[in-house]
Amino acid sequence: MAKSKPLYFRHVRPSSKPTVVPVNPFNPREDAAILRKAMKGFGTDEKSIIQVLTRRSNEQRLRIAFEFKTLYGKDLVSDLKSETSGKFEDLLVALMTPLPQLYAKELHDAIAGMGTDEDVLIEVMCTLSNHEIHVIKQAYTAMYGTLLEDDLRGDTSGNFKRLMTSLCMGNRTEDFHADQEKAREDARSLLQAGELRLGTDESIFNAVLCSRSFPQLAAIFQEYQFLTGHDIDDAIKAEFSGDLEKALRAIVKVVRNKPLYFAERLHKSMKGLGTNDRQLIRIMVTRCEVDLGDISDIFQAKYGESLASWIENLGSLDRDSKSAKAGPGLKSEAEPESGS
Template sequence: MPMAGFPTMGYPPPQPGYPAASGYPQPSQPYPQQNTGYPPSQGYPNNAQGYTQSPQGYPQTAQGYPPSAQAYPQSAQGYPQAQTGYSQASPGYPQTDKYQSYPSHNQSQSQSQQTYSVSSNPMANTPESKPTVVPANPFDPREDAAVLRKAMKGFGTDEKAIIQVLTRRSNEQRLRIAFEFKTLYGKDLVSDLKSETSGKFEDLLVALMTPLPQFYAKELHDATAGIGTDEDVLIEVMCTMSNHEIHVIKQAYTAIYGTLLEDDLRGDTSGNFKRLMTSLCMGNRSEDFHVDQQKAREDARSLLQAGELRLGTDESVFNAVLCSRSFPQLAAIFQEYHFLTGHDIDDAIKAEFSGDLEKALRAIVKVVRNKPLFFAERLHKSMKGLGTNDRQLIRIMVTRCEVDLGDISNMFHSKYGETLQSWIEGDCSGHYKKCLLGLLGLY
């Protein structure tokens, strides 16, 4: 399953009035109407005979389409992604034959229960993350659009109203507000925000109003465009995304820039770092949450033989293992490596590799062990010393606020002995600072 806060349906989000699951409730309307029949004037003179024979002509209908009170709860268990995967099933019911091909409802029920049991076990073992921005409930996008219009109308700008609306809504809700804003006032909300604000505050608001796939695509494009490459951005995004997120980002990238993300990454990187980025760009990491301890031991031996036990390093082995194994499996591999060698795999990577490849491999290790700590270190680095890496600060705050920014803030405090809030207050100023604090739920 994709992370919370990341759009599951791509972009733009579905507009109000078009629920994703609209394909299923509709059959409950046409079937009861069959009892009334169609008048002969409409071209169905034999409807009474046709409908009485339907139980014989379609012996599997009673099994394939049980009453809604029974069928829908089971479909919610067996097909947890049905809301997104079958959003287009309503026009014409093109997938009816697929469901009729199941000879027995009991068999399909047992299959669905088996599917649910496999996918639900890892979710039960996954600790809940702590977002700092959650969808507003109740939510009225037109009322929010009116508040933003009032805040920017006439002389002066009510920045406090803008911050309180946009930092207390999810990314999808902000896009709904923009849609209603254009509907009501015939103006683009992002354009109005740009004209009424400036500097880093403007950059932060524009980031908040950008669909997440497009935002990530722009960050990756800017990291590779022009002279030089910002490898830190590539590492931060490509080493932390799930398969689903990588595929959605790739689609957004091609839609915006007309090129393939893989091609741009390969054209702007080189050597073993290029191979690592290419492997990660495939979005083909195993998502099996079952840990095979025997295979973990074998992979640990392979990593040891490819690195410390030979002259030179076989980078391809590290590339294959760290880019294809699931995160739980990688955690087991790292434990086995420590058992075999007596030291941590992070130390081995530092000794065997250098440059961007070392940074990327160590990033994968950190993400496997503690993803919030990885982002806490990135936030600390963005504000440490003279000056601020505002782009990195904005990127992490905007993309993680609906996922695990609460955990990141806790890790920041645990590692550095100071709160993330105090660092933001000491390093930023004005409405930019207030908006960042709003994403932390502190304004």
Template sequence: MNPYQQGQSPYPRQQYLHNIGFSNTAPQSFGNPMPMPGFPTMGYPAPQPGYPNAQGYPQPNSGYPSSQPYPQPNQSYSQPNAAQGYPTSGYPQSAQSGYPQPAQSGYPQQAQSGYPQPAQSNYPQPGYPQPSERHQSSQYQGYPPHSHTPVQSQQSYSVSSGPVPNAPKSKPTVVPVNPFDPREDAAVLRKAMKGFGTDEKAIIQVLTRRSNEQRLRIAFEFKTLYGKDLISDLKSETSGKFEDLLVALMTPLPQFYAKELHDATSGIGTDEDVLIEVMCTMSNHEIQVIKQAYTAMYGNFLEDDLRGDTSGNFKRLMTSLCMGNRAEDFHVDQEKAREDARSLLQAGELRLGTDESVFNAVLCSRSFPQLAAIFQEYQFLTGHDIDDAIKAEFSGDLEKALRAIVKVVRNKPLFFAERLHKSMKGLGTNDRQLIRIMVTRCEVDLGDISDMFQSKYGETLASWIEGDCSGHYKKCLLGLLGLY
């Protein structure tokens, strides 16, 4: 069953977990915190280290993956789909096969486990591709080969002509505080809002120095101790942009992203910049969790709302990105990169008009390291950058989205630094964009974004915030940078 078909016949509506979160393998960790006595686990369990598709997709029957280590039998074996991130099916039942039991849960890793390789085993393998054939055919089609490297959230990648073993380390500005006492923090917040007046400094220092998970625990303890909703109290004690920022900090990030996407597509007009910023930067797993949160909150499928509010080739691009089906391995196949570069050249500059479908297919399905290699090969073939080619061949929202993907592949922190600069330059401030980036990136790479901002514009991000914002709103934003 498609997990987003719940509520439609014959699929019963499932219970929605309000504290749904992203996997702990992502730098921004929103789900499954370490359990505390008397506190329910939030979100999905962290993917087990042995699974080739360790992305934690929502399961069709509940909010948690099945406890069985192998899916049910009597289904055809489908190797590419297992590595691609679809719910795995077709693995033989452990009790009925000759495979030895693994010491830990999860599928064995081919590269390091003691399990026999398909070509070396005594089990019949009718119709299975040999390892060498599967290796050659899977890389280019968007299916990551089995690797001991776990799936990680996509960061900036430099152009490389060889394998990229790991994503570079990022610099968050907000990290989980340790030791952490949510009841003590709840008491501090209660004292700050009790009686006449509000101690905004205490509120800022607590909420900007805790991770998203920890803030949710504080809200849980706050309601337990005082019988009041923390968000409601914060809204009653604050106002304006400061209130908006505090509410954003207290919202589980999948729900926050879902609300941003919903607001961008509802009403008159569409905020395409929000769609581009979110859909072009999220990992597969993050997109899947956002889709589930969106359906639970608004009763519609995110894909349907995106398709209903966009048109033309931009609609097709958003639909492709909404599938959350990009390859996420770190292996770079240079020969396939050359083929793709030639395909992009033939679909654009070497023909009258442009075949948008080729650009859509390549930029929405190849992994970020592979795309970096494709862009390098394109420049080698043509003598100019692919960004220049996209500007010449496309226009409007489609051009902005394709160029955003190119920027994210090359340097994701720089992409967000440019977005922050755009939100504050000129007259007025795009506070919603500023809040969204500061809140969602502070636990991922806001330190890198700040460095890129200063490198490109010659001024610090903090100085721009101080010059463009004021009051407690400014202090809270600086607190997310670790400067208050």
């Protein structure tokens, strides 16, 4: 079976602030030589590895890996894994993984084995576009030989299973402009399915929140506020519980302010005793080419300290090299911005 071409996402978000953009001019052979030198002989030059890999786009990093194998007959990811360890190794491997495959692995690991990490399912399935979900589904089947939908359905239950199934279809409308009349109709339907009846008709919430475009949902939530005098989020808290409540509220938050949603997820991964390093790495790597600049701005506004300083204070991503602590695309005092 021929090896398939790597799958990529289309990032078309002109108003967002990435922290990693494609470098130009780009010389993948020169970058490959830098990485080879950094890992050859005794010891490892972590600083040079960081300077290259955190300042190239995901697609450019994959080009570097191709040139590395062409020049030296060795697999770049294998060499990185043999030369590094711990969370620093995990971060580098994530950076070198095509994003659809990275998401597919995160979803697979969230539902494989005993127990399910519903928070990962919510974070991924409730935040991505139709295109991104379809590309992840292709990657998932190529990697694991099963359908993502089947595995999600097999590991979840009840109304949460139905919500995940609907989101897995990747079939939201994609209009950019809201229809206010339809928004009023949907707001009334949500009100009648929840607050105005004994019990809750979860199917109406599922249908509306999984199939309407984000701009349309924003208009629906506004109309709901006009009709009831309170926020849709308050209604969901009153009508639902458990993972379904968390997922529906995540959709509401993403519709209103996606960077805020991820800022809160990052904060949660680092606060208290212990760090959810996997969550931290996943968000930093997947959002750095999309809106990590926006996330960082909101993080500082909400929590009073910069995202970079929080990560530096953890010291969890790299126990050997202080220069890695700020994460992809975030400057730190230990690692000033410079070319490689």
